[in-house]
Amino acid sequence: MGSTPERETTDDHELVLRTKLGDRSAFEILVSRYQDRAYNVAYQILRHHEDALDVAQEAFARAYVSIARFQGKAGFYTWLYRILVNLAIDQTRARGRHNPVPRDDPEREVALREMTADPAATLETKELRQQIARAVACLPADQRAALTLREIDGLSYQEIARIMKCSNGTVMSRLYAARQKLQRILGHYAKAQ
Amino acid sequence: MTTQRFHLASGWRGRGLVIVLILVLLPFLRPIHLAAAPTVVLQAQIFLASNQPGAAPDARLAGLIAQLRKAIPYSNFLLLAAPSGRTEVGKVWRTELPGGEVQRGRVLELTPMAIDRAAIQIQARVVQARIVQGKSVSETLVDTTLKLQSGGLPVVIGGPQYQNGVLVIVISASAP
Amino acid sequence: MKALLFGRSDCSTVVQRLGAYVDGQLHANRQKQLEAHLGDCQRCTAELQRLLTLRDHIRGSLAVSLPGEDAARFWDNVERKIHKAKAPPRWGVDRFREMFWFYPKLWWASAAVLGTTVLLFTADLVLRPSIPPPTSLAPMGVPPRTVVESVEGGPNSSVVLFSTPDQQLKIIWVLERERS
Numbered sequence: 001m002g003s004t005p006e007r008e009t010t011d012d013h014e015l016v017l018r019t020k021l022g023d024r025s026a027f028e029i030l031v032s033r034y035q036d037r038a039y040n041v042a043y044q045i046l047r048h049h050e051d052a053l054d055v056a057q058e059a060f061a062r063a064y065v066s067i068a069r070f071q072g073k074a075g076f077y078t079w080l081y082r083i084l085v086n087l088a089i090d091q092t093r094a095r096g097r098h099n100p101v102p103r104d105d106p107e108r109e110v111a112l113r114e115m116t117a118d119p120a121a122t123l124e125t126k127e128l129r130q131q132i133a134r135a136v137a138c139l140p141a142d143q144r145a146a147l148t149l150r151e152i153d154g155l156s157y158q159e160i161a162r163i164m165k166c167s168n169g170t171v172m173s174r175l176y177a178a179r180q181k182l183q184r185i186l187g188h189y190a191k192a193q
Numbered sequence: 194m195t196t197q198r199f200h201l202a203s204g205w206r207g208r209g210l211v212i213v214l215i216l217v218l219l220p221f222l223r224p225i226h227l228a229a230a231p232t233v234v235l236q237a238q239i240f241l242a243s244n245q246p247g248a249a250p251d252a253r254l255a256g257l258i259a260q261l262r263k264a265i266p267y268s269n270f271l272l273l274a275a276p277s278g279r280t281e282v283g284k285v286w287r288t289e290l291p292g293g294e295v296q297r298g299r300v301l302e303l304t305p306m307a308i309d310r311a312a313i314q315i316q317a318r319v320v321q322a323r324i325v326q327g328k329s330v331s332e333t334l335v336d337t338t339l340k341l342q343s344g345g346l347p348v349v350i351g352g353p354q355y356q357n358g359v360l361v362i363v364i365s366a367s368a369p
Numbered sequence: 370m371k372a373l374l375f376g377r378s379d380c381s382t383v384v385q386r387l388g389a390y391v392d393g394q395l396h397a398n399r400q401k402q403l404e405a406h407l408g409d410c411q412r413c414t415a416e417l418q419r420l421l422t423l424r425d426h427i428r429g430s431l432a433v434s435l436p437g438e439d440a441a442r443f444w445d446n447v448e449r450k451i452h453k454a455k456a457p458p459r460w461g462v463d464r465f466r467e468m469f470w471f472y473p474k475l476w477w478a479s480a481a482v483l484g485t486t487v488l489l490f491t492a493d494l495v496l497r498p499s500i501p502p503p504t505s506l507a508p509m510g511v512p513p514r515t516v517v518e519s520v521e522g523g524p525n526s527s528v529v530l531f532s533t534p535d536q537q538l539k540i541i542w543v544l545e546r547e548r549s
Contacts, residue, residue, distance in 0.1 A: 028444050035443045039435045053439055053446075061450035129430035136431065150392060151427050157394045168394075176388050183423055214481045215488070264533040264540055314518070319543065323525075333523035335543045340516040348515050352543030 012076040019067050027067075031060050034077055037153060038084055044148035045088040047137045055091055059084035074162055081153075081163040085145050092141040135185040143178035146171055233305040233313055234367045235286050236277035242267035242351065243358025257363070265351060265361060273360075282308060290319065290362070292355035295329055298322030299353065301362060311343045313366045319353060343368045379406070383413045387420050515539045 012033075018026035038059060043052035063070075063080050070079050136144060145164060149155045150171075155163070157171045164171070242261070247269045258270045273291060280286040282305045293299035299321040306314040319334040339348050347365035354360075383406050389395050390403055407414050435443065517539050522528040529542040 024448075031444050031447055035440065036435050039439075039443075040431075040433050043433050044431055053435075053443075057443065057446045057450055060447045061454055064447070064451050065454045128426060132426050132430040136427070147427065148431060151424065152431050157389070157392070172389055172394070175392070176385055179388055179420065179423060182427065183419065186423070186426070215484055260533060260538065264531070264538065332525060334526045334545065335520065335522055335528050335541060337520035337528075337541055338518040339539075340518060342515065346515050346537060348517070349538060349540040350543065351540060352545070354545055 013072060016067065016070060016072065016076050019064065024064075027064050030076060034080060035060070037077070038080065040152055041081065041084060041145070041148050042088045044136065044152070045085070045141050045145050046091060051091060052088075055087050056084065059087055062087075074159075078155075078159055078162055081149065081155075082165070085149075085163055086165075089141045089145060131186060132182070135182050138185060139178050139181060143174045143181075146174040147178045150175055231282045231308055232279050232369065233282065233308065233315075234277065234279050234369060235303050235305075235315075236275065236365050237288055237301055237303070238272060238363040239274045239276075239290060240361040240363070241271045241273050241291075241355055241358050242269070242361045243271070243356070244268050245357055247271050261349070261361060261363075264349075267358060267361075269358075270361065280305060282306065290321075290353065290360060292353060292360060293321040294324055295322035298329070298331075301350075301364075303364065303366075305366070305368075306338070308343075308368045311345075311368070312340050313343055313368055315339050315341060315364075315366055317348075317350065317364060319350060319362075321353070339364075341366045380410060380413050383407075383410070384416050387413070387417055391417070391420055391424060517541065 012030065015026040015030050019030070035056065038056040039052055042055045042059070043049065046052045046055060059080060062083050070076070136147065139147070142164065146160055149160045149163060150157075157168045160171045161168050238257075240258075240261070242265055244267055254270075254272060261270055262268070274288075276288040278286050278288070280303075285302050285304045287303075288301050289297055290299040290301050299319070302316075302318040302320060304316040304318075306316055308314075316336070316338050318336045320331055321334055322329045322331050324330070334353055335350060337350070341348060341364075344365075344367045347363045349361060349363050351361040352359050383403060386395065386399070386403060390400060395403065407417060515538075517530055520528050520530055520541055522543065525546045527544045527546070529544065531540050531542065532538060533540065
């Protein structure tokens with residue numbers, strides 16, 4: 001996503017330090033750097049645009065307010081993601097939904113479509129993405145979170161474990177379970193070409 | 194959207210921590226209670242002993258009264274009050290006694306001095322106020338130091354005048 | 370002969386590890402052994418292909434961008450939330466919720482303290498022995514060892530010490546002097 005992790009990390013530390021010293025513009029840079037990724041993670045967990053936007057913004061606000069507590073042992077984004085993922089998962093529990101594909105969600109791509117009995121040999125990309133999005137929406141929130149952090153953010157199991165406050169083994173089993181479910185739901189769409 | 198921020202369900206680890214904490218503390222409840230300050234539970238049964246005929250005594254006190262009659266030459270024992278209380282060693286527990294020249298001027302004072310295994314050393318005083326030359330003066334009727342067995346036999350202090358008889362005070366103590 | 374850590378009967382184990390393999394999260398040794406198995410097992414190789422295809426589909430569909438308008442207003446909204454969070458301390462429900470959100474275990478600690486306090490208080494009441502009024506002066510299973518260590522009267526009273534006939538009970542009798 002642009003800059004190399006090492007450069008990002010170095011810059012992040014400096015920006016965090018400046019934020020701690022009261023430089024809000026430094027934090028604005030951090031926000032602009034991670035807002036897309038934060039929104040994406042929140043969206044994949046919540047599957048609702050407005051909620052995801054609110055949770056992502058809330059996560060940044062809380063990160064700012066508690067910046068003094070950030071000790072820099074892990075990267076800033078790991079710490080931010082921990083706040084974000086916990087907020088988002090809390091939100092799903094509060095909503096009491098396991099399959100949050102709100103009807104009014106733009107998804108921008110998602111529309112619930114009936115799976116045809118005789119699907120075409122290849123689906124239009126848009127339809128395929130819709131099916132996958134629907135399938136992902138059927139996953140439990142923690143599996144969605146792990147999948148998003150792995151597939152979109154490319155985080156290692158260790159980083160995901162830190163963010164989700166679980167063990168590497170748990171991350172592995174969540175990803176395995178998520179992928180197995182997706183394969184089942186997608187059926188023949190995931191077959192090797 | 195109002196972010197639902199708070200969730201008690203932060204994981205089984207949080208709940209387990211509480212349960213473990215409570216289970217660990219449970220065995221220490223009594224010692225914690227005792228370690229705070231040694232306390233003594235005191236009770237005084239205050240009778241009016243007289244030869245006036247009166248109502249039949251409480252059946253629960255029949256045995257006690259029968260014993261008192263053997264030692265104290267009165268035919269009737271009327272239970273006036275049975276105050277009880279708890280106090281720390283070294284601190285005074287007071288209860289009013291009926292009678293005396295000054296209203297509410299007669300007091301029983303019990304002070305646990307020490308607890309030695311099951312024996313409780315207690316200083317017992319009966320104090321009453323008198324009017325001397327127009328002023329109220331406190332005077333001691335009896336001052337005694339006793340050693341009672343915790344939960345064991347009581348001691349009796351009797352004799353202060355009251356109405357048509359005398360007061361008989363049965364004092365017992367227990368160290369929890 | 371290929372050294373196989375995973376034999377033919379270990380395909381279920383291999384399949385479970387394929388995800389970590391494609392994620393590059395396996396240790397080098399385990400990775401080599403798994404690759405050795407894949408070289409010899411068509412079933413697991415097919416499963417790997419399915420997984421790779423699925424991963425591509427997932428990656429293609431999960432990336433959602435922040436719409437332009439929302440991206441432009443994002444920082445402003447964050448600032449607004451920061452300002453709200455940094456408002457003078459409010460001791461209402463919201464303030465407590467914020468405080469406890471950062472320290473979720475604070476809830477459990479508070480509950481533990483409260484529960485312990487209630488338990489201690491209850492235990493004090495329950496365990497405190499209530500002395501039943503002595504209904505008899507007969508020995509209550511306790512050897513009569515009431516000791517009168519000292520006794521004295523007052524300026525206008527004298528005392529007599531005696532026992533009941535069965536020697537069970539000590540009686541301190543106060544004789545008030547007649548006042549002239």
